[in-house]
Amino acid sequence: MSKHDDKLFRLVTAIVAASVLLVVVGIAATLIQGSWLSLRQFGFSFWRTRTWDPVAGQFGALPFIWGTLYSSLLALLLSTPVALGIAVFLAELSPRLLRQPLIFLTELLAAIPSIVYGLWGIFVLVPVVRSLEAATPEWLRRVPLFSGPPLGVGMLAAALILAVMITPFSAAVAREILRAVPTSQREAAYALGATRWEAIRLALYYGRTGIIGAVMLGLGRALGETIAVTMVIGNNPQVSASLFAPQYTMAAVIANEFTEAADDLYLHALVEIGLVLFLITIVVNALSRLLLWRVADKPVAVAPSAAAPVAAAA
Numbered sequence: 001m002s003k004h005d006d007k008l009f010r011l012v013t014a015i016v017a018a019s020v021l022l023v024v025v026g027i028a029a030t031l032i033q034g035s036w037l038s039l040r041q042f043g044f045s046f047w048r049t050r051t052w053d054p055v056a057g058q059f060g061a062l063p064f065i066w067g068t069l070y071s072s073l074l075a076l077l078l079s080t081p082v083a084l085g086i087a088v089f090l091a092e093l094s095p096r097l098l099r100q101p102l103i104f105l106t107e108l109l110a111a112i113p114s115i116v117y118g119l120w121g122i123f124v125l126v127p128v129v130r131s132l133e134a135a136t137p138e139w140l141r142r143v144p145l146f147s148g149p150p151l152g153v154g155m156l157a158a159a160l161i162l163a164v165m166i167t168p169f170s171a172a173v174a175r176e177i178l179r180a181v182p183t184s185q186r187e188a189a190y191a192l193g194a195t196r197w198e199a200i201r202l203a204l205y206y207g208r209t210g211i212i213g214a215v216m217l218g219l220g221r222a223l224g225e226t227i228a229v230t231m232v233i234g235n236n237p238q239v240s241a242s243l244f245a246p247q248y249t250m251a252a253v254i255a256n257e258f259t260e261a262a263d264d265l266y267l268h269a270l271v272e273i274g275l276v277l278f279l280i281t282i283v284v285n286a287l288s289r290l291l292l293w294r295v296a297d298k299p300v301a302v303a304p305s306a307a308a309p310v311a312a313a314a
Helices: 003-034 036-042 062-093 096-111 114-134 155-180 183-191 196-206 208-224 227-232 250-260 264-297 304-313
Strands: none
Touching: 003 036, 003 264, 036 264, 062 096, 062 155, 062 196, 062 208, 062 250, 062 264, 096 155, 114 155, 114 227, 155 208, 155 227, 183 196, 196 208, 208 264, 227 250, 250 264
């Protein structure tokens, strides 16, 4: 390859890389322009106001911010142990005969369209959640976390369906991370007398950076999920800690009300919610990147329980 071809190749790849930045800046500029009336009228009070009344021209995004973060973090809390369990089983413990079918089914769950999850949520998950809520003891209902009528639709149903949706993504990435851990790490652990569980713990610790990235990938999917959540969350703009209460998310309100925006201020308020979601996504990804850098900077150390055989041998 000549010097001219090399320079041309570097220029083309630089342009392609710069196009990503241009797309992000273009999206931000479009959202700011489309929400300018709302930004000018409400300012930062839009972020902390609970009232959403299109008839009176009062708009506040706090119920939608709360619903988005609450449902996403709750789904992450529910899905992470399951995803790690699937990844560990497929990478470390599964018999060869079962491994490929299980990998195929896990990847198939990730490919199912959101609307299909939503239909399954309405016809299967919501009745199950309603039965669970109806069976909740009266003394437990006095706790704010479990207060409210047993409707079935609400935060719990949304968190459960989100957990089901993001588990395949986190599990698939975590499985590949565990497979990428050098075999020498496991062999060294076994040679020093570690049990299988201790060897798996070392593999998890060795691949902790990638596993955290897998979890953050699931969180990013949960933050932006629209259709399935819209169908089961109840779509009520309120700030509540109750798992049984119908609530709302930013993506859901945009999908539900964008075509109903009769005036410019209403439309700009919905676009500003999109801007808020865009900024929250950037902040979450930046924080996850900082977390990955901090974890990656720490040296890989042998866990105390796995190091015990070494001390005994010494």
